[in-house]
Amino acid sequence: MQNPRITVRKEKFDLPDRSFTRDGVEFSPRENVWRISGLSRQQSFDYKKLLRLSATLDLKLRKFFIIALKNYSFTHACNLFSTFQRFLDCIADPNIPCISQIELHHIFSYKVTLDNKTEWKLGVLRILLVEMDNLGFGITSREAIDYLKSSKIRGNIKGTSIRTRDPNAGAFSDLELYAIQSDLNAAYADGKIDLYRFAISWLLLAYGIRPIQIAALKEKDLVVSEGSEGATYAIRIPRAKQRGVGHRDLFTSRYCSKQVGQLLENVIKSNADKRTAYELSAGEAPLFIADEIGVLPDFPFHMAAKKVGVLINNTIGKVSKLKGNSRRFRITLAQRAVDDSKDKWTVAELLDHSDTQNVEVYYEASPSMVLRLDRHLAMELAPLAQAFAGVVVQTEAEAQRGEDRSSRIYDRSLIDNINDRLGNCGQMSFCGLAAPFACYTCRHFQPWTDGPHEAFMEAMIADRKRLEDNGISAKIYSIRDRAILAAAEIIQLCDAAKLSGGIDN
Numbered sequence: 001m002q003n004p005r006i007t008v009r010k011e012k013f014d015l016p017d018r019s020f021t022r023d024g025v026e027f028s029p030r031e032n033v034w035r036i037s038g039l040s041r042q043q044s045f046d047y048k049k050l051l052r053l054s055a056t057l058d059l060k061l062r063k064f065f066i067i068a069l070k071n072y073s074f075t076h077a078c079n080l081f082s083t084f085q086r087f088l089d090c091i092a093d094p095n096i097p098c099i100s101q102i103e104l105h106h107i108f109s110y111k112v113t114l115d116n117k118t119e120w121k122l123g124v125l126r127i128l129l130v131e132m133d134n135l136g137f138g139i140t141s142r143e144a145i146d147y148l149k150s151s152k153i154r155g156n157i158k159g160t161s162i163r164t165r166d167p168n169a170g171a172f173s174d175l176e177l178y179a180i181q182s183d184l185n186a187a188y189a190d191g192k193i194d195l196y197r198f199a200i201s202w203l204l205l206a207y208g209i210r211p212i213q214i215a216a217l218k219e220k221d222l223v224v225s226e227g228s229e230g231a232t233y234a235i236r237i238p239r240a241k242q243r244g245v246g247h248r249d250l251f252t253s254r255y256c257s258k259q260v261g262q263l264l265e266n267v268i269k270s271n272a273d274k275r276t277a278y279e280l281s282a283g284e285a286p287l288f289i290a291d292e293i294g295v296l297p298d299f300p301f302h303m304a305a306k307k308v309g310v311l312i313n314n315t316i317g318k319v320s321k322l323k324g325n326s327r328r329f330r331i332t333l334a335q336r337a338v339d340d341s342k343d344k345w346t347v348a349e350l351l352d353h354s355d356t357q358n359v360e361v362y363y364e365a366s367p368s369m370v371l372r373l374d375r376h377l378a379m380e381l382a383p384l385a386q387a388f389a390g391v392v393v394q395t396e397a398e399a400q401r402g403e404d405r406s407s408r409i410y411d412r413s414l415i416d417n418i419n420d421r422l423g424n425c426g427q428m429s430f431c432g433l434a435a436p437f438a439c440y441t442c443r444h445f446q447p448w449t450d451g452p453h454e455a456f457m458e459a460m461i462a463d464r465k466r467l468e469d470n471g472i473s474a475k476i477y478s479i480r481d482r483a484i485l486a487a488a489e490i491i492q493l494c495d496a497a498k499l500s501g502g503i504d505n
Helices: 004-014 055-071 074-090 104-111 120-134 142-150 174-189 195-207 211-216 258-270 272-278 305-320 326-339 344-350 375-385 453-469 481-500
Strands: 033-037 042-046 222-227 230-238 251-256 423-425 445-447
Touching: 042 074, 055 074, 055 120, 074 104, 074 120, 104 120, 104 142, 120 142, 174 195, 174 305, 174 481, 195 258, 195 305, 195 326, 211 230, 211 305, 222 258, 230 258, 251 258, 326 344, 375 453, 375 481, 453 481
Parallel strands: none
Antiparallel strands: 033 042, 222 230, 230 251, 423 445
């Protein structure tokens, strides 16, 4: 018996010799494997894995995906192809070597492999099969199409990690978020991460944007305005997941803090050599320049979103040992806004959503838990939190800048503490942060073993309890929790040093 796929060779001539995706990437529809790159990732449309389809179905499928890649987002087209491939794998029957039409029993065979959590995959398959039918490339029987159109299919269950405040996949706690910020700053200062990793991480902290939005950024998206009080910054963030538009067709302008603005200016300055080597104009150059030109005509030397995502995961894991990805930062941004009583439209705008449909879940989240932090709990948590980043010294002579009296750190609010120093600051320049509270979590802080750290910690705990008893928001009274934990860790280190007769950090 002749294999029905033998006729494909002739029917391939009904296909164009070349075609283009919506992003302008060229591919050959007559090839059995379409290796196509998008700003999100590279994907193979491998028709060799669809050998059980008849020549006619193969041809119709190719014609549909020519249109899909031209008109849909690359990610959506990839998802449709992957779904169809999994569908064929599930309905494989060794007694039927070739499928000439998708029948209702095929749909039923696939459906029984799904459960309540995965039934949404049938919904994706329905999108593909119904759309092909509407475009005149139908590969499904009328009976099956009617069944799919009339069926109520459960959607993808979303937001479980948000509702439950999952500690591994949900929003970061305040302590975790402060730890990430501190660890990032320390890692960059110590040369453990490069400028790109540092800047991308802070973009996530500030805006919770998706990797594909970071990948689409260009240097010109940082808008700097000079005024009487110095430079002010804004950033134009390309919108993502907007139906029918390209990666840089729509933008959202967001305020940019001075710290983040100056950081991105440093990124642009550091790009100078790459811009020259790759012959990129200052305006059109990517904000984060890749090492290869890539294949997207409008995005030369842009990083792929997948690479940005991997970079984020690796960086957060390296500096903080936490499970961190772009989604957790987005969840954290939205959840903190909801916890601060922001309305749904504000949260939707923060997440770059066009409506409030997908922000309801943040209002359904279980109440956040706030520690009742006392001395006992602080001493228990201190070794785990590792909030102290400096170096304990036994005498001022051992401290960096110990000979400089201006490096001494006091807390005049402590009773009878007119002369007792907490420690020294090893930084050469003025930092402008609130001493001594910010000092305890700073890498430049050099606390003395005989400093009044116990009294300082007790004062912070007492002030925290006063605010809590007065009904002040937990966002306010817990803001110094990390400083309290750092003080507790310093007390433990000082006690250990006194027992051993020396310093062991």
